[in-house]
Amino acid sequence: MLKTRPPLLYAACAALLALVGATATAPGAVAGPGLTQAASSARAADIPTPEQHFGFAMGTEGKLAAYPDVLRYMKLIAERSDRVDYQAIGPTTMGNEYGTVIISSPKNLRRLDRLVEINQKLADPRRTTPEEARRLAAEGVPFYHLEATIHSSEVGNGQAINDIVHRLATEDSDFTRKVLNNSVVVLVPSQNPDGQHLIIDHFNRTAGTDYRRTYPDLYHKYTGHDDNRDWTMFTQVEARYRLALEKKYRPAIVHIMHQKGNTGSRIFVPPYGGITSENVPANMTTSVSAIGQHAARALAAAGKTGVGSLDYHIFWTLEQPVGYFPFTGSGVYLTEIASVTDYAYPQVSSDGRPLGPQQARMSLVEPYRSHTWTLADIVDYAKIATYAGMEYTADNGEKLLYDNLFAVPHEYLTKGVPSGTFAFVVDAEQRDPYATFEMLQRLEWTEVEIDRATSPFVADGKRHEAGSYVIRMHQPRGNWAHQVLGADRYPEVRDCGDCPVLLPYAEATTSLPLQLGVDVAEVRTPFEAQMERVTSVQPPQVTMPAAPGPKGAYLVRPESYGTVQIVSALQDANITTFRGGRAFRAQGADYPAGTYIVPATPQARNVLATASAKVGLPVTATDRAPKVPGVQLKPKTRVGLLRGVGNMPGGWDMWQFDQYGINYDVVGAQDFQRKSLNELYDTIVVSSGVSRDDIVEGLDPAEYDEAYSWAYGVGEKGWRKLQQFVRDGGTLLAIGDSVQTAQQLLDLPMKPALPEDDDEFTTGGSLLNQEFDPNHPVAWGMPESWPVWLYDTQAWELTDNSGQVVSNYPAEGEVLASGYLRGAEHIRGAANVVSFTVGKGQVVTYGSEITFRSLPRSQFNLLYNAIYHGPAAEVDATALQQLRPRFGPDRTVAPR
Numbered sequence: 057m058l059k060t061r062p063p064l065l066y067a068a069c070a071a072l073l074a075l076v077g078a079t080a081t082a083p084g085a086v087a088g089p090g091l092t093q094a095a096s097s098a099r100a101a102d103i104p105t106p107e108q109h110f111g112f113a114m115g116t117e118g119k120l121a122a123y124p125d126v127l128r129y130m131k132l133i134a135e136r137s138d139r140v141d142y143q144a145i146g147p148t149t150m151g152n153e154y155g156t157v158i159i160s161s162p163k164n165l166r167r168l169d170r171l172v173e174i175n176q177k178l179a180d181p182r183r184t185t186p187e188e189a190r191r192l193a194a195e196g197v198p199f200y201h202l203e204a205t206i207h208s209s210e211v212g213n214g215q216a217i218n219d220i221v222h223r224l225a226t227e228d229s230d231f232t233r234k235v236l237n238n239s240v241v242v243l244v245p246s247q248n249p250d251g252q253h254l255i256i257d258h259f260n261r262t263a264g265t266d267y268r269r270t271y272p273d274l275y276h277k278y279t280g281h282d283d284n285r286d287w288t289m290f291t292q293v294e295a296r297y298r299l300a301l302e303k304k305y306r307p308a309i310v311h312i313m314h315q316k317g318n319t320g321s322r323i324f325v326p327p328y329g330g331i332t333s334e335n336v337p338a339n340m341t342t343s344v345s346a347i348g349q350h351a352a353r354a355l356a357a358a359g360k361t362g363v364g365s366l367d368y369h370i371f372w373t374l375e376q377p378v379g380y381f382p383f384t385g386s387g388v389y390l391t392e393i394a395s396v397t398d399y400a401y402p403q404v405s406s407d408g409r410p411l412g413p414q415q416a417r418m419s420l421v422e423p424y425r426s427h428t429w430t431l432a433d434i435v436d437y438a439k440i441a442t443y444a445g446m447e448y449t450a451d452n453g454e455k456l457l458y459d460n461l462f463a464v465p466h467e468y469l470t471k472g473v474p475s476g477t478f479a480f481v482v483d484a485e486q487r488d489p490y491a492t493f494e495m496l497q498r499l500e501w502t503e504v505e506i507d508r509a510t511s512p513f514v515a516d517g518k519r520h521e522a523g524s525y526v527i528r529m530h531q532p533r534g535n536w537a538h539q540v541l542g543a544d545r546y547p548e549v550r551d552c553g554d555c556p557v558l559l560p561y562a563e564a565t566t567s568l569p570l571q572l573g574v575d576v577a578e579v580r581t582p583f584e585a586q587m588e589r590v591t592s593v594q595p596p597q598v599t600m601p602a603a604p605g606p607k608g609a610y611l612v613r614p615e616s617y618g619t620v621q622i623v624s625a626l627q628d629a630n631i632t633t634f635r636g637g638r639a640f641r642a643q644g645a646d647y648p649a650g651t652y653i654v655p656a657t658p659q660a661r662n663v664l665a666t667a668s669a670k671v672g673l674p675v676t677a678t679d680r681a682p683k684v685p686g687v688q689l690k691p692k693t694r695v696g697l698l699r700g701v702g703n704m705p706g707g708w709d710m711w712q713f714d715q716y717g718i719n720y721d722v723v724g725a726q727d728f729q730r731k732s733l734n735e736l737y738d739t740i741v742v743s744s745g746v747s748r749d750d751i752v753e754g755l756d757p758a759e760y761d762e763a764y765s766w767a768y769g770v771g772e773k774g775w776r777k778l779q780q781f782v783r784d785g786g787t788l789l790a791i792g793d794s795v796q797t798a799q800q801l802l803d804l805p806m807k808p809a810l811p812e813d814d815d816e817f818t819t820g821g822s823l824l825n826q827e828f829d830p831n832h833p834v835a836w837g838m839p840e841s842w843p844v845w846l847y848d849t850q851a852w853e854l855t856d857n858s859g860q861v862v863s864n865y866p867a868e869g870e871v872l873a874s875g876y877l878r879g880a881e882h883i884r885g886a887a888n889v890v891s892f893t894v895g896k897g898q899v900v901t902y903g904s905e906i907t908f909r910s911l912p913r914s915q916f917n918l919l920y921n922a923i924y925h926g927p928a929a930e931v932d933a934t935a936l937q938q939l940r941p942r943f944g945p946d947r948t949v950a951p952r
């Protein structure tokens with residue numbers, strides 16, 4: 057049984073608890089109200105300017121301050137200023153330091169514990185009355201969470217913060233006094249420190265060479281640019297740090313600094329545009345609209361033009377920039393500044409016209425008239441927009457504390473959610489108990505109150521057993537719970553009769569139950585039930601059965617996506633593992649096709665005990681193995697991942713494989729030097745988004761040095777080796793966009809089913825119903841129907857009968873499960889997952905992105921089944937009953 061959260065999150069929380077106590081006194085602090093000017097000025101003299109520290113002014117053309125130097129600068133200022141503290145939070149994915157800089161008046165820093173306590177009380181309407189909240193709002197000050205870079209190629213903001221911190225630490229002016237006395241700034245110098253290392257180190261390393269200055273690969277090891285799309289599953293340690301900071305400090309305003317492309321306005325500030333979800337509290341959008349326009353005013357006053365608004369349609373789903381913040385009462389102030397060339401060189405107009413749109417309109421009051429845009433411009437705009445945000449927050453502290461931090465959760469506690477949903481019920485008995493655990497765990501991490509029924513009850517006319525979980529909407533996180541548990545119907549809204557439908561900025565749905573595979577009932581009618589509060593979400597407790605006799609075996613059912621962690625442990629320990637190819641009965645229980653059958657050795661018992669406890673999935677035993685035909689998994693199956701350089705789906709696939717202990721290597725160009733790829737791999741997984749060009753052309757050695765040689769092109773010869781890999785018995789699994797690549801590689805008899813025209817067919821990242829064939833080995837353990845995730849990849853039509861359809865979109869009935877779908881008729885009956893035999897090998901194509909950002913976990917087994925099934929050896933019923941292995945010690949198949 058897991059008694060703690062994953063160690064990294066636990067470590068993050070522990071670090072945060074420890075550091076709040078440590079900030080109480082700063083050296084040299086002088087008692088008394090407001091800033092102690094004499095002391096500050098004296099110390100300020102010891103603080104170098106960014107130019108003195110880095111050797112160049114922030115925004116200098118072609119110069120970027122390296123991230124370790126930025127951290128050193130922050131720590132130096134913290135050492136010498138009584139207005140600044142530096143706090144290390146923990147190690148990043150790649151072992152760098154994730155830290156925060158806390159900036160406020162010496163007096164506020166000394167009472168930081170009390171200020172945090174006030175925020176915590178405001179954020180908890182269960183123990184704070186509105187009257188008390190008024191008093192607390194008057195006593196406290198708002199926290200301004202400032203996040204400089206989450207997207208590591210957007211380097212300008214990471215430079216600007218050096219000037220910002222220097223100013224707040226050294227200047228004595230009405231402005232700094234106001235900000236320091238009336239707010240606390242929590243600066244995250246980088247939400248993705250690894251990327252700052254990767255991008256800026258590459259940039260500095262290539263100075264003076266003919267190589268390209270821009271970094272070609274993912275700037276977060278696993279997620280790349282998707283590091284900002286991890287706000288429901290919190291897979292990455294950095295996302296968990298942010299969540300912990302949010303829960304610790306309860307910022308009233310969260311300023312997230314971004315850069316964008318370089319064709320539009322020079323900076324975006326709120327108000328946002330597009331459609332908002334009714335789950336997002338109204339004052340979360342309006343309070344940041346006010347800040348955005350305060351910044352627009354400040355930019356205009358400073359003579360800056362090209363300030364745009366009414367853009368960034370981010371409030372429909374939350375995978376995108378906003379995440380959890382607004383649902384807790386933190387207003388999200390997003391700034392997006394136009395980028396330049398190669399991170400740090402001027403962008404100069406190529407058509408003789410000024411940069412950006414030139415027509416003045418309400419969303420761009422004063423167009424930018426210059427032909428040039430520089431890093432210095434980015435730094436300038438970033439500073440002005442930040443100072444304006446800080447000023448607004450300091451000027452409106454009491455209102456923000458009450459209206460945001462207190463009123464938002466209070467509204468949901470007292471009024472429930474706008475849709476009128478009363479509660480969601482999660483029955484205790486589920487197909488996949490591990491999925492249920494993972495879903496409830498995310499709710500727990502995001503402070504959703506979960507109750508468990510202690511006796512049966514009836515809700516909306518349906519009986520639910522004792523042990524069922526109930527998530528009521530009348531709770532401080534009611535809106536968040538509704539957002540992640542409910543199914544979505546994205547509305548068809550157009551700005552005019554002929555205008556196109558306003559599509560969501562990103563995904564059209566955020567449904568954890570459908571993504572993970574959990575049955576959840578949305579209940580509208582209030583009901584009574586005997587319940588207790590769940591204080592700790594843990595995987596179900598499982599115990600190993602008594603060891604069976606010598607001819608017996610252990611059995612593991614195939615339904616849960618958690619089973620891959622058991623299988624990879626068995627593989628790792630080189631333990632003989634069979635799968636039954638048909639349903640069977642053993643010791644009075646029914647087992648479906650695909651059930652794992654493991655000879656009952658003491659070593660197998662040990663491995664199964666540990667692995668099954670980790671995921672909470674039961675192992676059972678039988679005294680006699682079933683007499684069904686099946687397969688034996690190849691011991692130590694070797695998996696290759698063809699991920700594509702800079703390709704985010706490939707990064708997510710690496711995360712999954714690392715997380716679940718899959719024995720894999722990234723397929724590199726050097727592998728194609730071998731006589732045959734079969735020497736290295738049994739199965740090659742091609743991540744979504746890997747094209748023929750990525751494989752054949754790859755990166756150009758003239759542009760990228762040896763460090764990226766793994767991603768160099770392998771030419772036509774390499775392409776033929778990949779064909780030969782399959783014909784010689786290899787297994788090739790192509791996901792999403794890469795189905796096209798596999799089709800080209802092996803001339804698979806299939807063609808796209810969906811029209812290219814968006815007007816005919818669109819589904820902006822949605823969950824569509826799907827029918828599976830659970831008797832096909834690729835779909836063993838799958839339900840007969842459950843939604844799959846489709847974004848902008850294809851559905852397929854087979855052009856002959858040689859492929860086996862493993863799953864397809866329904867020919868009749870509702871196609872859309874959650875999100876948005878236009879042109880359902882085009883996808884009806886189309887194939888999604890298809891299995892082909894090519895030569896001696898196997899190919900499986902997955903039209904939908906079954907591993908998309910690690911979200912559609914209910915579909916993971918379609919991949920894991922195939923990874924191990926292709927290289928597996930067939931075993932007849934008698935041999936399986938006798939548990940006779942077919943692989944010899946050298947992993948070759950013994951003749952039957």
Ligand SMILES: [Zn+2]
Nearest residue numbers: 207210314315
């Ligand atoms: Zn960005």
